[in-house]
Amino acid sequence: MAATLATRGAARVRELAPGMLTSAMVAGAAAFLSEHYGAPVMLFALLLGMALNFLSDDGKCKPGIxxxxxxxxxxxxALLGLRLTVAQMAALGWKPVAMVVVIVVVTIALSVLAAWLLGFNKLFGLLTGGATAICGASAALALAAALPAHQQKEKATLFTVIGVSALSTAAMIAYPMIAQLFHLSPQAAGIFLGGTIHDVAQVVGAGYSMSRETGDAATVVKLMRVAMLLPVILCAAMVARAQGTQPGEARPPLLPWFAVAFFALACINSTGIVPHALQQGGNEASRWCLVIAISALGMKTRLKELASVGIKPVALMIGETVFLAGLVLALLRWM
Incomplete structure (x- = not known):
């Protein structure tokens, strides 16, 4: 029995190795370009992956991809859970927590409605709204993993990742100027930046470019938004179950294993028993897993297909981003 399992395992590794190694190499190249040219690593991973999309048709690389x-x-x-602790969220009080819940729920609900009005599948609105409201490319990938499969799912996912990466970079430059224009205090500016910019890296860059206090507040608020990933994934999983399955397919679980692992790691991390070095290692491993995965998704997509989406999805994502910024500014006035 053990020998049979070992033989099967070795055969599986040989089957997956070419595609996985290729994806890792693309991710490494994307990281190099990101460090030297300052653009989001996810965007480079996508573009390099799409340039090698012919490999997804290759018999050797396809299973690994x-x-x-x-x-x-x-x-x-799952490893994103190591970014969170309850103490981080409690430090700013209940108002930012309530604000984060409001902006996530309202933004996603409005995005689903807008997608429906524009003639798109409502799941596309959930995908773009979740990416905008929670944590950019990471949320888009997590939601895509939980949503039911459909013909346009991969193209919609990649379009969303490209859109939130580009908009997040633009926001990192523009939003500190908006915070100064509205004469926001350092903590209020941090809440604004953390509550509006899509990706964690851009939040950190924008926050600490203003001040340490602003950067600290922005990072914590952003992590609160990351924590909203769990309930939103749960909702996506419920949608997947409600839509049923194709003949011969297993019914998807109510809560995917990676969402359970995300919650468990966040709880363990909140106890304070996780060494800082292990936290850093987990965060780095999470980042690399996501970059490698997006490289593989890029290899499964042809640029011509992605370019055919038209102007309406672009308008949807820009509208979501502008709405989120306006909503957070309005809530800051009210708070």
């Missing part, structure tokens, strides 16, 4: 785009992605989402 499929595995990386699915399973490595979910592992990266």
């Amino acid at each position: 499929e595995f990386t785009a699915r399973s490595v992605l979910r592992l990266g989402v």
Whole structure:
């Protein structure tokens, strides 16, 4: 029995290795370009992956690319739990927590409605709204993993990742100027930046470019938004179950394993028993898993197909981003 399992395991590794190694190499190249040219690593990973999309048709690389785009992605989402602690969220009081819940719920609800009015599948609104309201590319990938499969799912996911990465970079530059224009205090500016910019890296960059106090507040608020990933994934999983399955397919679980792992790691991290070095290692592993996975997703997509989406999805994502910024500014006035 043990020998048979070992033989099967070795055969599986040989089957997956070419595609996984190729995805890792693309991710490494994307990281190099990101460090030297300052653009989001996710965007470079996508573009380089799409340039190598012919590999997804290759018999040797295809199984590993499929595995990386699915399973490595979910592992990266699970490890995001090591970024969170309850103490971080409690430090700013209940008002920012309430604000984060409001902006996530309202933004996603409005995005689903807008997608429906524009003639898109409502799941596309959930995907773009979740990416905008929670944590950018990471949320898009996590939601895509939980949502039911459909013909346009991969193209919609990649479009969303490209959109939130580009908009997040633009926000990192523009939003500190908006905070100064409205004469926001350092803590209020941090709440604004953390509550509006899509990706964690851009939040950190924008916050600490203003002051340490602003950067600290922005980072904590952003992590609160990351914590909203769990209930939103649960909702996406419920949607997947409600839509049923194709003949021969297993019914998806109510809560995917990576969402359970995300919550468990966040709880363990909140106890304070996780060494700082392990936290840093988990965060780095999560980042690499997501970059490698998005490289694989890029290899599964042709640029011509992605370019055919038209202007309406672009308008939807820009509208979501502008609405989120306006909503957070309005809530700050009220608070």
